[in-house]
């Protein structure tokens with residue numbers, strides 16, 4: 001069976017508020033799907049449900065045909081769902097290079113051994129170096145994660161996600177808060193990841209120019225419901241989306 005990620009009637013309620021409401025959608029390899037919609041539409045909550053940070057009130061999530069609805073976030077990560085790490089959950093005082101090496105090591109299944117120099121694993125070092133170059137952090141390798149600029153921290157988050165070799169890449173506003181010159185690096189990186197047609201890529205993004213340049217498909221959430229789904233040109237051009245949904249994204253968020 002080809003790998004697919006599917007949500008069926010996925011729903012979460014916070015008290016009386018239904019933040020994600022019966023969302024049924026299938027994501028396939030070789031497709032980058034942008035999830036758009038006004039502020040508070042439920043995009044991040046939908047992401048959190050898929051990655052396991054939140055548990056559904058109703059509905060289910062299937063990954064490669066397996067029902068993962070009850071699985072913990074770490075189990076989903078091991079199954080291949082990649083979500084950018086929060087650096088605060090990692091090793092902020094370790095260097096960029098050390099963080100990436102640890103993630104590469106974790107993906108390899110070897111345990112971190114503080115006292116055993118892992119210089120013996122040249123293959124892992126080469127892989128970590130390759131990822132550092134891929135995210136343009138090679139020249140920041142010795143810097144503590146916590147001392148990085150905001151843009152470089154986002155790049156490190158992406159590096160750690162790549163290191164785990166996920167089947168699904170989930171990006172939640174990957175360029176948010178970045179300076180204008182930092183944005184292209186991350187966009188090029190996502191475009192590069194898209195070349196691997198075996199991956200499913202999900203992107204929550206407010207910036208419509210970013211969505212236009214990267215997405216193969218757009219889904220629109222509004223009040224927690226899926227209100228549009230299709231090829232970018234079609235979805236963007238549809239009057240209902242233009243007027244009622246995309247038009248309301250405030251400039252401050254774009």
Ligand SMILES: Nc1ncnc2c1ncn2[C@@H]1O[C@H](COP(=O)(O)OP(=O)(O)OP(=O)(O)O)[C@@H](O)[C@H]1O
Nearest residue numbers: 014017018019037038039040041042043044045046
């Ligand atoms: N843990 C929570 N408890 C209560 N309400 C929540 C919680 N998380 C999200 N919500 C509510 O659910 C709704 C959807 O929020 P969500 O952050 O998913 O929207 P979004 O589309 O990602 O918005 P934005 O574009 O502003 O990031 C909002 O009304 C929000 O206040």
